Amino acid sequence: MASDATHAERRVSPVFLALVAVMAVSMWAVWTDYAASPGFAVFLFVVSGWVVSLCLHEYAHARTALHGGDITVGAKGYLTLNPFKYTHAALSIVLPVIFVIMGGIGLPGGAVFIERHRIRGRWKHSLVSAAGPLTNVAFAIVCAAPFWLDALDGVPDAFRYALAFMVLLQVSAAILNLLPVPGLDGYGIVEPWLSPGVRRQVEPFAPFGFLALFGFLMIPEVGDAFFDLVYAVMDALGVNRWEAALGRALFRFWNTPDCVPSSDFTQCL
Template sequence: MPLFDPLGLLVAAPGLLLALVLHEYAHARVADRLGDPTPRAAGRLTLEPLAHLDPVGTLLLVVFGFGWAKPVPVNPWYFRNPLAGMALVAAAGPVTNLVLAFLTFVVWDLWQPAGLVGLAVQHVAVINVYLAVFNLMPIPPLDGSRVLRAFLGRSGGWLDALEPYGGLLVMLLLITNVLDVVLFPAAAAVLEGLSGAAAAVTGGR
């Protein structure tokens, strides 16, 4: 997205808002269901966008097309199994984005909107898939690292050690475009799969 592109921002805004808010709400809802009162106490069990949007992350999204939402505070020690609980909480965000993308494809097949509305609907699917695929990468503090950590068990100490440097590593990979080698092909494959699944449901209308 070009710097301060009003039309691009208008088209992408619904997808960005839905993707970020529902992603974080899903984290909060699953943590709450697993017994952690922290997200509820922090006011994150809501679909109110202002509760989830980070001012700096949102500004960077508007200007550069890349940013972040406000992380949901979670205390894994409330879970019966902290590692498994964190994996479920982490997976909830990307899974929600993928479900939303699939439903968007279903709506697209049934409705076939045109013009700016059609572009906005397409952006909902694309943004949600890219957010899901990006967050499922196994690099702390991304959601994929929490899922991988649960599977590794006692042998996953190296992921814990990487945690303090994970954010810097992600930024470095983004700046150098290294993630593009994995992110773009993976997102394209997921988009194609969800589009095909939606067409199977709707009869390809």
């Protein structure tokens, strides 16, 4: 009976499988240029891929916590990859998707409730927090692999640009989430190593950490410095920032009805 319950707690959700199916079908539509509007196909491909990555992000937190000692994550549904099981579905899924649609930035969302008192050892606590953004890093590397392996010869332009834009989203999400800002995973990584006094002083600011970060990013100099870092990482991964810009323009098909993939980058910028 217990084993049946454990198996059910870890069974992949049909909701997640549906998301993967949407990503696969939209990827095929972009690849084959089957859709009447390449921008709409890119939109579906990027959004579904982004939500899949968010599910994997939260799953990584939960799975690492399970191995660290929190055996309650299974009963909460965190191991099923079902976005509706997260404690803050709006924060983890809806809000990041809205930010991708509005501004083309990988907003970190955070949301599985880990019973930290069940986990022993500072390294385990840090690893639980690091598991999520490391998933974004892995996702970025997988999406970027065709670029630095020079495996995109003959690949449709729309697919190439969509993939570049997905790399931008994953890199920006990883960098943001690794910042040691209260409320984000980066702070969760360093928090176990801080003194109890410092943690008590910082704790009241945790709910506002992301809002403060978002406000700072609105400062032109800060925003420019952030994207310079994002582009530097993308350059290291072999992904051209202009191709990512073209992918973003195709993604926002409602704003650029005349934009089509071409060698004229300025057409879509």
